[in-house]
Amino acid sequence: MGVCFASPARRQSPNSTSPQLGSAPGSRDLTVSLESVEGKSEVSEESGVVGSSSNGSGIVFPSEEMRRLKEFSFAELKAATKSFKSDALLGEGGFGKVYKGWLHEKTLTPTKAGSGIMVAIKKLNPESMQGLQEWQSEINFLGRVSHPNLVKLLGYCCDDVEFLLVYEFMPKGSLETHLFWSGNTVPLSWDTRLKIAIGAARGLAYLHTSEKQIIYRDFKASNILLDEEFNAKISDFGLAKLGPSVGDSHVTTRIIGTYGYAAPEYIATGHLYVKSDVYGFGVVLLELLKGMRALDVNRPSGQENLVEWMKPYLSDKTKLKSDIMDEKIEGQYSTKAALKAAQLTLECLQNDRNKRPSMKDVLHTLESIQAIKVRRRKRNKHCSKFAAMNNFQ
Known part of the structure; x- marks a missing residue:
């Protein structure tokens, strides 16, 4: 996901990946807050999230956009990724880890590997500083827009403490x-x-x-x-x-x-x-x-x-x-x-x-x-x- 302004890394390892939705590896951004470096005060930021429901923790969930997307259970996405095994891992970034999974082309239910369509599944790292806000933003924007040159968001999961996003798979990577x-x-x-x-x-x-x-x-x-x-x-x-x-x-x-x-x-x-x-x-x-x-x-x-x-x-x-x-x-x-x-x-x-x-x-x-x-x-x-x-x- 997006990160705070990043100081350039001295070496870019092909095995250290940002959360791409494809098979090819990328590079991880090193993050440092520009405000802390330059002494800038943080100004107000409109979240841009449209919604009316809350999970009781003060987090607002976009409702209109969610209705346009498939709601997955955590069990379904666990099955689609073979329990999030390491051999299904595509990459990792500030948001969390990204796994490849397999779903039925029409019903989007889990299928065995090699059957149906491959998808990319982002799993929020609970320790991510701004991951949940970005999870909401992804739904808010990709739930309302559709274009051949925008990656398609297929659905989401908000199961207790688990927050995931499911996208079309991009085979050539970034x-x-x-x-x-x-x-x-x-x-x-x-x-x-x-x-x-x-x-x-x-x-x-x-x-x-x-x-x-x-x-x-x-x-x-x-x-x-x-x-x-x-x-x-x-x-x-x-x-x-x-x-x-x-x-x-x-x-x-x-x-x-x-x-x-x-x-x-x-x-x-x-x-x-x-x-x-x-x-x-x-x-x-x-x-x-x-x-x-x-x-x-x-x-x-x-x-x-x-x-x-x-x-x-x-x-x-x-x-x-x-x-x-x-x-x-x-x-x-x-x-x-x-x-x-x-x-x-x-x-x-x-x-x-x-x-x-x-x-x-x-x-x-x-x-x-x-x-x-x-x-x-x-x-x-x-x-x-x-x-x-x-x-x-």
């Missing part, structure tokens, strides 16, 4: 794993990276333009999950917020998220804007272009923060291939497409939020970049056909 884990022998191609960026942009654009505007707040590579065809789906709505009320420009919250991805205005003031998400998208887009993490203290001095290091180069055409683009995808993209992607990244990373594009505009630009590749292929095919005819004559 974008973070495919971009950064050295165990991957085949790097993501340019076309696949662009496809992932477009899918994630569609998901964010949907949230920003939905009837009850939603600010995602924790957009990062580890929260973008991939299906079998590398279609991107945004996961982990534990830190999501309802957008500002009519007449307001922002939502005031306590500052929480992940170092390297959060927008500068949010870090400075706790004021959360829709375009704060656009900044986070720009960071991920830069990671896709460069093939490097937003933060890595193992890099040389001055290069630890990817945005600070690369931002001056994004507007320089001469630095495109030598400094910006990942050498692992060299030759797979047109210069025009790469340059346009770099320009879009720079626009998303503007310090002035008003100068950032909307996610709808970002999506439109990415689709136009994708079309550059298509047009180039058609032109090459036509030229080859023309050359063949000349040779025949």
